[in-house]
Amino acid sequence: MNTIHVDVVSAEESIFSGAAKFVALPGESGELGILPRHTPLITRIKPGAVRIELENGGEELVFVQGGILEVQPNAVTVLADTAIRGKDLDEAKALEAKKRAEEALASNKGEINYASAQAELAAAAAQLAAIRKLRSRH
Numbered sequence: 654m655n656t657i658h659v660d661v662v663s664a665e666e667s668i669f670s671g672a673a674k675f676v677a678l679p680g681e682s683g684e685l686g687i688l689p690r691h692t693p694l695i696t697r698i699k700p701g702a703v704r705i706e707l708e709n710g711g712e713e714l715v716f717v718q719g720g721i722l723e724v725q726p727n728a729v730t731v732l733a734d735t736a737i738r739g740k741d742l743d744e745a746k747a748l749e750a751k752k753r754a755e756e757a758l759a760s761n762k763g764e765i766n767y768a769s770a771q772a773e774l775a776a777a778a779a780q781l782a783a784i785r786k787l788r789s790r791h
Contacts, residue, residue: 656708657689658728661715663736668715675706676729678722679779685722687729694724700779702739703731714739716783718776739783751777 656672676687679701698720705713718735754774 655689657687657691659705659731660729661703661705661717661731661733661736663717663720663733668733668736668738669705669713671705671713672708673705673729674708676703678703678717678731680722687724690726691724691729693726694722696722698722698731698733700776702779702783703736714783716780737780747777747780751781 656674657676659669659671659673659676660667661669674689678685678687679699681697681699685696685698698717700717700719703715703717705715707713715731715733716737716739717731717733720731720733720736723730723732750773754777757773
């Protein structure tokens with residue numbers, strides 16, 4: 654078997670389901686690369702891009718806000734807090750979210766939740782990085 658079945662789901666919907674030759678994603682301890690027949694694994698994932706190399710040579714890019722990764726020898730499941738297809742990413746919205754988070758961190762008047770603002774900033778930065786990665790491939 655030269656492929657592995659991949660499912661990327663969020664609370665709202667199934668984002669991707671299909672066969673892949675390789676999957677790369679941001680694990681909690683660093684970038685993970687998953688090939689068919691990978692050792693079983695469960696880990697948290699950080700905000701960033703899930704890159705799925707399809708069996709036909711194409712590629713699917715999905716931005717995840719974080720979540721859980723489960724790997725079995727013949728299946729990969731990404732349970733994402735939030736997931737957006739690469740083609741649906743909106744750079745203007747991501748830039749605005751980044752700007753709002755930076756302003757909230759700069760004001761730091763106590764009425765904002767500092768950890769929440771930091772998380773928003775990290776998510777916006779990861780989304781912008783995913784947009785740039787997607788653009789550089791086209």
